Amino acid sequence: MKELSDMMIAANDRFRAPYACHPSQSRGRLFAQPDSAMRNAFQRDRDRIIHSGAFRRLKEKTQVFVAHEGDQYRTRLTHSLEVSQIARTLARALGGDEDLAEALALAHDLGHPPFGHSGERVLAEKMKAFGGFDHNAQTLRVVTKLEVRYPEFDGLNLTWETLEGVVKHNGPLMPAGGDGSGLAWAFTDYEDWRSLELHTHAGLEAQIAALSDDIAYNNHDLDDGLRSGLLELEPLLDLPLLGDIFRRVETRWPDIKRNVMIHEAVRELIGLMVGDVLEETKRRLTEAQPASADALRQLDQPMVAFSEDMLAILAALRRHLFANMYRHYKVNRMMSQGQRVMSDLFDLYLSDPGVLPPDVQRDMGEAGSAQTARAVCDYIAGMTDRFAVEEHRRLFTVQGYF
Template sequence: MTHPRAPYACDPARSRGRAFAQPESAMRTAFQRDRDRIIHSSAFRRLKEKTQVFVAHEGDAYRTRLTHSLEVAQIARTLARALAVDEDLAEAAALAHDLGHPPFGHSGEDALQDAMARFGGFDHNAQTLRVITKLEHRYPQFEGLNLSWETLEGVVKHNGPLMAKGDGPEVLPWGFSAYERWRELELHTHAGVEAQIAALSDDIAYNNHDIDDGLRSGILTLDQLMDLPLAGPVFRSVRKRFPDISEDILIHEAVRELIGLMVADVLAETRRRLAESGADNPEAVRALDQPVVAFSESMTEQLAAVRRFLYANLYLHYKVKRMKEKGKRVVRELFTAFLGDPQLLPTPWQASCDGASGQATARTVCDYIAGMTDRYAVEEHRKLFSVDGWR
């Protein structure tokens, strides 16, 4: 069934197009093709063994970047449908938002930021743009995935403008300024409604699923949650209504209800902001001085308390920190080894370093490491530094 399109929705029939012109599909809109290209990319498949909070090989029950991205996309489609905007564009932005993350989550990113500090730096959002515009090699006519302007905009600006009007490229992370067409992405404006939906869907997914994974790991306990704003009342309500259910079902039901509360809050606040703004087309949304997709003030305050709790009790827990430190060490030592001798790189990557400057070589090493899964990074580290099994 075809749903009416809101006037502020992005319309694939009016897309600003692709960097490399291609014939339109008879079966799919521009945004559907973008979504499919993202799903079929190598970078997307590698998310299956990249850390969300717990290192991917620690257990099959925990989220990885891939399962997280799928959950974000599911929430994004729900919000987009309710707001009568383009579901496919919201889904594409959601599926692509983590493609630039290195192995070992934020600890891997911290290690690459330190290693690349004198070579232009590292930023996972900028790396995502680099992946989809350059590093994916799947098509004979162009590098990257040749996504539509609206999807590129959504990937780059889903968290808001990257610069103020009049700023130059010096304020941008290297990966954005290195993109030859960065000015066309209008980095001083907000993104469209669909990309803003993807950003809030990310917040909803990771807050709830980190609670879920933290409980299932045993690092968090139900008793710890009972006095926590937002989460506590929901867990207490579920326990009261279903006193005889198992802990596993209690966790699932409470997390499900928490997601529903947050989605309902975003819908109510977004509808209020859209009505007050008077925005009646995508350009009017982009020109506003604040996002239209948002949590209410009350929900924002409660979520801040939840995040503080998760940082103190999950992200900084010694078991998680130990794995994070191991991940940092693996990334740091791989970078040092490959930069010191690029001939240690696999043959296709060596070619990019032949005759290259120190900065270009460092960027190649960074691209190689950022694309690794947790498991592959550990295996590469073992091959370079372990003597186990030598005869």
């Protein structure tokens, strides 16, 4: 079996660039484990993420639309799958490790609470006196502590490269020589946080996952917005690039159905964004010539990036989405309801933790304490939209007689 494993690793290594992360050169796991005969280290990380409870719960966590609004819209789960597809494409074209890029894409939203960013704002406000809340930091907490699946350790015991990518995919978190002050609570709660080298950029694959997330959510929010009727097509025709794409599709197929036209235009826009990232990234790699994954981390700018022209196009699209979709009154109503649900649940659990399940109570201290607040926060952050709504109904609506 070891010979088969060595053959698989050698075959994959032929397609990796010198600046890619190599599973055979991984810095390892916090808890040492024997190698697998059939999967390399990054493939095992990806599989552990897919089999985690936190990943399954993404199926009913809000992207923009709450789950009960319809089953045709993106959830955190379908979004993560779409990010992983783009990440694999970019990693393959750039000579990165596809499995690591996929693992990071699948893991990037594991720490999101119910009801999207509005839910995150509630937890951040409620936890202000207890260390705060941040969904990226919560993702680290999920994969290093909250997933309890193995007898030897808590968490998923992922490789250093995957943990680094989860934490730093948006860039360095502190200056060189920093003492960790100002870091989100979960980073310093992780006892080995200094080893993650938070002053450097992440590896190529984490940078790929971050840009893939940008491509996916901008395009798919546009798609969902048009299909839901929250966005109108006519104003989009004035946006740079986007207007040209829709006009080109309509000219090519004048009798096309509206939903097919939307799909075709979004498909073309995704392709152009992916092509732009490839061109800009290859230009930067050619200039910088990083000889290894560690050399790439030490550079003073990310290697995976959009061109300046595409950044301007994205900025215009985001402004339009923010003004006309994310702040649409129907979305505001859904998010307002979600915020009330989360606020009510947090206040009740913190003041009366006896209403919580026994396994949650085991991690608590006194009512109102920081330890109890963190356990309450972990519990709520792990909920799906649907479970949070049902839990609120059970606790705040009198059902028949006592």
